Amino acid sequence: MGSVNASLDTRWPSAATLLHTGPAPGRRAVGLLGAHTYLTSVTPRSATSTPRAIRDALERFSTWSFSDEQDLVDHVSVVDYGDVEHPDGDEGAQRIARAVGDFDPQLALRIFLGGDNALTWHALRAVAGPDMSNYGLITLDAHLDLRDGVSNGSPVRQLLEAGLEGQHVVQVGLADFSNSAFYARRARDEHVTVISRDAIRSESVEDVARRALTLAGAGGRPIYVDIDMDAGDRSVVPGCPAAAPGGFSADEMRRFVRTLASHTQVCALDITEIDVERDSADQRTVRLAALLVLEALSGVSRRIQ
Numbered sequence: 001m002g003s004v005n006a007s008l009d010t011r012w013p014s015a016a017t018l019l020h021t022g023p024a025p026g027r028r029a030v031g032l033l034g035a036h037t038y039l040t041s042v043t044p045r046s047a048t049s050t051p052r053a054i055r056d057a058l059e060r061f062s063t064w065s066f067s068d069e070q071d072l073v074d075h076v077s078v079v080d081y082g083d084v085e086h087p088d089g090d091e092g093a094q095r096i097a098r099a100v101g102d103f104d105p106q107l108a109l110r111i112f113l114g115g116d117n118a119l120t121w122h123a124l125r126a127v128a129g130p131d132m133s134n135y136g137l138i139t140l141d142a143h144l145d146l147r148d149g150v151s152n153g154s155p156v157r158q159l160l161e162a163g164l165e166g167q168h169v170v171q172v173g174l175a176d177f178s179n180s181a182f183y184a185r186r187a188r189d190e191h192v193t194v195i196s197r198d199a200i201r202s203e204s205v206e207d208v209a210r211r212a213l214t215l216a217g218a219g220g221r222p223i224y225v226d227i228d229m230d231a232g233d234r235s236v237v238p239g240c241p242a243a244a245p246g247g248f249s250a251d252e253m254r255r256f257v258r259t260l261a262s263h264t265q266v267c268a269l270d271i272t273e274i275d276v277e278r279d280s281a282d283q284r285t286v287r288l289a290a291l292l293v294l295e296a297l298s299g300v301s302r303r304i305q
Contacts, residue, residue, distance in 0.1 A: 013073065015058040015294055024077035028108040028300055032293075034083035035096055035122065037115035038275075040151045043241040046277040050286070051083050051113035053276045057283065057290035065298050072294070075301035078111075079104060087115065093122045100126035108300050109261060111293060114272035116152035117145055120226045124159060127224060127268050132159060136168040136216030136265075140256060141228035142175035142247060144194075146183045152273070155226075157186070166190035168221065170212040172256075173197055173231040175244055197246070205252045209259035217265040225260050225269040227253070227292060229285065239274045239285030250288050254295045261299025269296055 023029035034051025063072040081102065084095045100123070103110060112123045120139075128135045137159065139145070146160075147153035160166055170193045187194055193215050199208055217223045230240035233247035248256075260266050271289050279285045 013063050015061040015063050015072070015290070016055070018063060018072060018076065018078045018297070019055070019058070019080045020077050021080065023079055023104060023106070027075055027077045028303070029079050029104060029106060030076055030297060030300055031079050031081055031103050031107045031110045032113070033081045033099055033110070034113045035087035035092075035115050035119050036083065037087050037092070037118040037122070037152070039088040040118050041116045042151050042153045045116065045241060045275040048276040049083065050115060050274045050276055050289075053283075053286045054113050054271070054289045054293065055080075057287045058293070060287060061290060061294060068298060068302065070301065072297050072301060076108075076297045078297070079107070087122065088118065093125070096122045097126040108303070109266065109296065110268040111296060112268065112270035113289075114270060114274070117141075117155055117226070117228055117272045118152045119270055119272050120145075121155035121158045123268065123270055124164075124224045125162065132163040133165050134221055135164060136218070136221050136223040137164060137170070137226065138212045138216045138223060138260065139169075139171045139226040139228065140173050140231045140248075140253070141171060141226065142173060142178045142230050142242065142244065143228070144171060144174065144179050144183045144187055146186045156192075160190055166192045168216050168218060169193065170195065170216045172208060172212055173248060175247065178242070178244060197248070200248070200252065205255045206259045209256050213260065213263050213265065217263070220265065222267040223263070223265045225266055227257060227269065227271045228273045229271065229289060230273045232288070236288060237274075237285045239276060239279030241275055241278060242273070250291075253288070254291060257292045258295040258299045261296040262302040263299075264303055
């Protein structure tokens with residue numbers, strides 16, 4: 001992997017300084033938990049920890065947002081709950097649930113770093129508890145994730161079977177030639193809202209995000225957001241095994257995450273589907289994931305008190 005020397009300038013604090021072991025007084029607290037699921041992936045991938053790589057990449061960025069003209073360090077702190085060891089399978093799901101149970105109840109947002117998309121099934125189940133019917137789900141993903149079986153291609157189907165209501169599931173970014181007619185029919189039968197990539201050509205990213213929030217959050221329900229990095233164009237996410245040409249730009253993904261995270265009903269967000277060993281030498285996939293973490297924090301800082 002390529003490397004760039006981190007700044008030693010004390011007047012240029014890195015984004016890694018936002019990570020703490022507990023909440024910071026006067027700032028909104030955001031929880032961070034890593035869980036590198038990979039064993040059930042449809043596309044075999046390495047065991048190299050993506051959460052660790054994303055944390056390391058935060059060193060390459062600062063805490064200052066030009067867009068908002070504010071320093072994140074003044075508004076948010078990230079409580080780092082570490083990584084769940086061996087998160088795959090039933091025992092791994094139990095470990096994730098225990099880790100989520102240790103979260104500070106006052107967290108403004110919970111961020112989960114995968115791993116593959118199997119994390120979405122484990123994490124939303126842990127956040128929602130026994131009654132998932134009270135939650136909404138938004139995915140940014142090239143794929144429906146409604147496959148049969150248990151894999152990184154099945155979390156949405158598993159969640160629906162566990163009680164998540166299809167009319168409160170919104171899937172954004174579905175790609176041509178990356179799904180099947182059978183699973184598209186399953187999405188329709190479950191009353192899932194599908195917003196394909198074509199929608200972005202006629203609507204702004206922000207408008208699409210707001211439409212998704214309205215549908216997923218109907219009735220004031222909390223919303224879980226799954227950011228599958230393979231929704232991005234393959235040129236910007238080479239570390240995503242299933243990414244294809246024609247996906248979202250890095251800027252579109254960043255704006256989408258910031259818009260969603262600024263909404264108070266969004267209680268949790270995951271970033272999944274990166275294989276560090278497949279990333280480019282300049283670490284562009286991992287670095288984009290780190291920027292999405294910062295965009296989520298920027299969104300939280302925008303929330304009205």
